[in-house]
Amino acid sequence: MINDIKLTNAQIAWRAAQDIEDGAYVNLGIGFPEMVAQYQPEGREAIFHTENGVLGFGQAPAEGDEDWDLINAGKKAITLKPGAAFFHHADSFAMVRGGHLDVAILGAYQIAQNGDLANWRVGNKGVPAVGGAMDLVHGAGRVAVITDHVTKDGKPKLVAECTFPLTGVGCVTRVYTSLAVVDIQDGHFVLREKLPQISLEDLQAVTGAELKLDGPVADLIVPEL
Amino acid sequence: MINDIKLTNAQIAWRAAQDIEDGAYVNLGIGFPEMVAQYQPEGREAIFHTENGVLGFGQAPAEGDEDWDLINAGKKAITLKPGAAFFHHADSFAMVRGGHLDVAILGAYQIAQNGDLANWRVGNKGVPAVGGAMDLVHGAGRVAVITDHVTKDGKPKLVAECTFPLTGVGCVTRVYTSLAVVDIQDGHFVLREKLPQISLEDLQAVTGAELKLDGPVADLIVPEL
Amino acid sequence: MDKTIATVADAVADIHDGATVMIGGFGGSGAPIELIHALIDKGPKNLTVINNNAGNGKIGIGAMIDAGMVAKMVCSFPRSSDPRAFTERYLDGKIELELVPQGTLAERIRAGGAGIPAFYTPTSFGTELAEGKPIEVFEGRSYVQERWLKADFAIVKGELGDPMGNLTYRLAGRNFNPLMCMAAKRTIAQVSKIVQPGGIDPEQVITPGIFVDGVVQVANPQQEEALIRAGATYP
């Protein structure tokens, strides 16, 4: 049932994009979070940062126009907007760690009610790879997560305590899911928006820790994209 | 007597310059050590570093041609040689601390036989000022000192233990004085060269710790400048 | 995005009593004289000023000190050709001094900008400037633990700037300026010329705009050293 009425990834990305202020410096995690760039509201322009040393990049180039020296952290070809800048990796992570980014939007395996994030590895098997994830959860003014509300087999991704290896401790402040928008405050999930078709009880049933209420819960908008 | 037969500052600077290899990266302390740049042997070219972010500078410009954005650490106007580079202060001291300079040549109030250097303040009065002195004594391949052998009132500057506040611990490896060239090895002064007119006894009498011998003592050359 | 500011007075308008202010430059090279003088016009008191030096003559930081605005200097070399303003007040106990080795000063400022709360350096080990600081041995050598340095404001001088805040510098005027841009809550740059976004080649940007909050054009900036040689005073 839950799977029939939920936001698509594009719709989650759209919702997250609505909270990005004009002129904000933003890092979008590799993969799904990169979609957020496509849904900046009219009249607002965020400046996107990528770990490998570019500030102010734009869309992907047309196929065949790629310059493989000009890529993002996901190793995808990008283009530059006017006013872009290049810098080396230490300066790039000075921006991250030094608190110069306004927003980082990341994917997640699990988010705990105290803001702990697990998004780099699900167990001890295979080849571990961390990239910039553990840096990005520190320093940005807001660290937000976009994610399906539950795993593919229906288990909660918003949990009382992470069971997967942590990326960062107490770092996430807002989660945009396929069903809801949830803030993390004082060690608790606080529900801000939910799909109107879903009852609070049903939402709570697929959430691994208590969803507190703190004022009215708004309807989560379902944009036509 | 000692004061009648001694090298001039220019001659001390000349002697120090003879030990600088072709292609060496060199920082010369403010004031007297700057003279060393004038006596590079024919056919050798050192690259000079200044703390405020220039590598590869040359002579002072003609009076009236100064550009006061282009100065050295002593705030004197400089010119650039081909292949020069600018960088910020953190990168500049990365060069210093990171061991990238081959030679630093500094002035001194006192040098102890264990290599301790005192060259930034003589007591607790007045306004203390340290500049880059405490950084320069670390990281360069060789830290050398040029100095008169004794103070203006005839007291030894090469001492058993520094009595003035330290700039650095165990950092100096060679001292070029107005009377001698002295290495610092294993906690001792080792005499390498002396003015032939001065006896070992007379030299020892104006030196505050034992001058050890380790092989022959060469004559200190008195260049005509 | 447009970070340009119309006047130097507007540029320093937020700098308040008690603020910590980093001021770029090394001696007169890269010193933002017009911003400093605008700050003197505004006149906040009780400032902590971070600069390599502590003013020269009766202009710039020297004039700030003379105007009684500076409670504390953090610097490496409070001497100059005319250090009277600082020296008198220091010897009278009217201004505080935190003396920091120059490379440590640069690295502490970079650390403040880079989110590194502390680091170890060989500099000052065994000297009075290391007193009271933690010492740790790495690979058989002793190092001093130093803390980051941050500020409420940085005022710096660039050569080109654009509305995104990207900056270049002129010659050795770079010095502390790019580091201070990183380490302040609010960074204001005066530049000789404001160009359009893209007017600075992205490979030639020295300070990326993320580190800069405001850019004001001062088309023909004064040079501290030239002013001092001309015997200038401010105001």
Add this chain to the structure above:
Amino acid sequence: MDKTIATVADAVADIHDGATVMIGGFGGSGAPIELIHALIDKGPKNLTVINNNAGNGKIGIGAMIDAGMVAKMVCSFPRSSDPRAFTERYLDGKIELELVPQGTLAERIRAGGAGIPAFYTPTSFGTELAEGKPIEVFEGRSYVQERWLKADFAIVKGELGDPMGNLTYRLAGRNFNPLMCMAAKRTIAQVSKIVQPGGIDPEQVITPGIFVDGVVQVANPQQEEALIRAGATYP
């Protein structure tokens, strides 16, 4: 002063068995493919390789691993579109991995170049990558102590170089290259073009020559990503 080297074979001739080698680039961007391939031709064994990644496909670092030259990788992200070379050996226990968060990797390399033996970062606090590392609290927040990272050799890719060793980079090909130049005992750069001293504007030098020991011209360098898409293998 002339740091130019005639051939890539000469450039890597000193890299010996057991050496620690930093290799610049992020994925294929800024990766010195010709120097890596010259190193494969020479064939030293038992290398520790420091790079953000751990090779892609059957060229570059992937080919080094396939040639059995690499005993240990220090990297942040040993995954790629074709990570087979590393993955197989890692899962077989034939290659060691030191996994380092990307920003910490960059800062550790810079620290190695800057004479900073250790620093504190918030990154990895509370995670398994901080296990065994000293933790310290500054201003109420916990930080992990990380050590510098140095190497015997660095091989990097620049765009312009001069005989003094000054370098520029191309677009985002800068990445780890300038940091690695600082942190190795001997740094070799391949560049698209060697210009005369002064051919790079002193204000546009990204890596000052003091950090570089040898410069070799590779006029039309190959791009790793393009090679992989073409299904290339080396040798």
